[in-house]
Amino acid sequence: MHPCYEVDNFSYKLATTPSTKCLVIYISLSFFSLVTTCGNLLVIISVIYFKQLHTPTNSLILSLAVADLLVGVLVFPFSIAFTVTSCVYQEHLLCKLRDSFDVALCTSSILHLCFISIDRYYAVCKPLTYTVRINDRVAAIMILVCWGVSVLIGIAIIVAGFSQGKCEGNCSVDVLLANIMGPVFSFYLPAIIMLSIYLKIFLVAQKQARSIHNTKSGATVSKMERKATKTLAIVMGVFLLCLTPYFLCIVFEPLSKESTPLAVIEALNWLTLSNSMLNPFIYAFFYSWFRSAFRMIISGKIFQGDFVNSKL
Template structure:
C-alpha cells in the first residue's frame, strides 16, 4: 500500500486518537492555497462593501445599512468559518479541541442564518420600493431598518442555540475517538431547520422578487406606451431594461438555490444531518461560497459600488472631504 494512502493517528501520542489520511504534499499545498484565496477574496469583497458604505455619506441610507450588515455577516464567514472548515477537511482531523468543537458549528449556523435573514429583508425592501413607492419613505426608515437588523441577528443567535443545544452541551457524544468533532442534527430538528432557513426564505424571496419583476414590467409598459407617441427609439432601451430585470432576478434566485439546496439533501432523503457524511465538506463549501458571491450579486450591480472601489484603489479617499464625494 502507498504510504500516502495509509491511515495515521491524528495525535500520535494518544492511543485513543482518531486515524487520519495523509495527503500528498502537492495536494495539501493546492488545497491550502485555494482555502487562503477564497477566504481572502470573501473578506476583501465584503470589506469593500462595509468601508464604502461607512465612508461615503451619500451611501448612508436604510437600504445600504442593511447591505452593510449583510456584508459583516459574510465577512465573518470568510474570516472565521472558512478557515475552520478548510482545516477540518484538509487535515481530516479535528485539531482545535473540545471547546471549539462546541462553538464553531454554532458560529457557522448563526452567521449562515443571519446572512439568509438579511437577504430576505433586502427582498422586502425592494418589494416596498417598487410596488409601494409612495409609502416607501415612511416605511423604510433608518430606525426601522436598524430594528430589523437587530431582530435578525438576535433571532439567529437564539434559534441556532436551540437547534445545537445538545451538541454544545456535550460536543463529544458522537465522537468515536480523540481528534474527531461530529455534529449531528437529528431528522426532526433538521426538518424544522429546512423549513425555517431554506423553504420559507426561498419562498418569500421568490414571491417578492416575482411581484417586483411583474411590477417593473408593468411600469416599463407604461413608459413604452408613452414613448410611442414621443420617441420611437425608446423601445430598444425598454427591452434592455426588461432583460436586465429578468437577468438580475434569475441570478439572485438561481445562485441562492444552487448554494443551499445541496446542504439540505440529507433531510430531504430522510437522514440525519451529520458532519461525518462523506459529502458534508462538499455541500458545506458550496453553501459558504454564497458569502463570496453575495457582494458580487448585491453590490456589483450598483454603479455606486464600482465608483467607490475606484476611489479606494486610486487613494482618492485620502483627500480632504472625500466623504462628501458623490458616488450615486
C-alpha cells in the first residue's frame, strides 16, 4: 500500500492526514530538490561572475549546470507530485509534462557530456591546435545543438503523445519503439562514444606522462589538463552509474512477462535525478577554483567589493 494513501469505506484514496513515512518521503525529496537547485546555482554564478572561469570548457559546464538546475526546479516537483500522490491529479497531463522535461533535460545532459569529452580530447591529445579548434564560438554552437535537440525531443513527446502512464501503471513513456530505440540513440550510443573518447584520452595522457621532457611550465600545463580531464571523466562516470540502471530497466521491461513494480521504477527514476544534485559536489571536491568561488559566494564576499578578476 502506498504510504501516502489510506483505505476508507473500501476505497483507496489519498490520506487527509499524511503518515510519518509519507511526510519523510515528501520532506526528503523536497530537500534533494533544494540542494540540486542551490548547488547548480553556485556553479552558474561562479562561471558567470569570475573572469578566470570564462573558458570554452567552463561554458559547457555552465550550460550543463543550467540543465541540472532545471531538473531541480521543474522535474523534481513533478516527480515529487507523482511519487507522493501516485499521479492522482490530472494523471495524463502530469505524466506528459514530467516525461517531456525529464527526457529533454536528460538528453541535454548527455549531449553536453559528449561535447565536453570532445573538448577534453583536443585539450589533451591535440594541445597545439586546441585554442584554434575549441573557442568561444565553437562552444556556443555546441551549446545551441545540445538545447536545440533537447527541446525538439521534449516537444515531440508531448505532441506524439508517447506518455500514456496511468495510476495503476508507470508514469513513463510506454511505447515499445520509444522504450527501445529512444535509449539506444539518446543514451547508449552517446555513452559508447564518450567512453571511447575518454579511453583514447587516457592512453594519450599515459603516454604524455612517460615522455614529458619539456620545460617545467609545459609539464605543469599538461598536468593541469590531465587533472581537468580526470575530473570531467568522473562527472561522466557518475552520470553513467546514475542513469544506466534506469535505461536497462526500460529497455528490458517490454521483453519481460511481468511488469516492473512501480516502486522499482520510481527508485531508479530518482537515482537518475540524483545525478543533477551530485555534479556541483564533484566540481567542489576536485576543483580548487570552484571551491574558492563557492566560498566567496556563500560568504557573501562578492557583494562587498569587485572580485571579478580575483585569482581563484
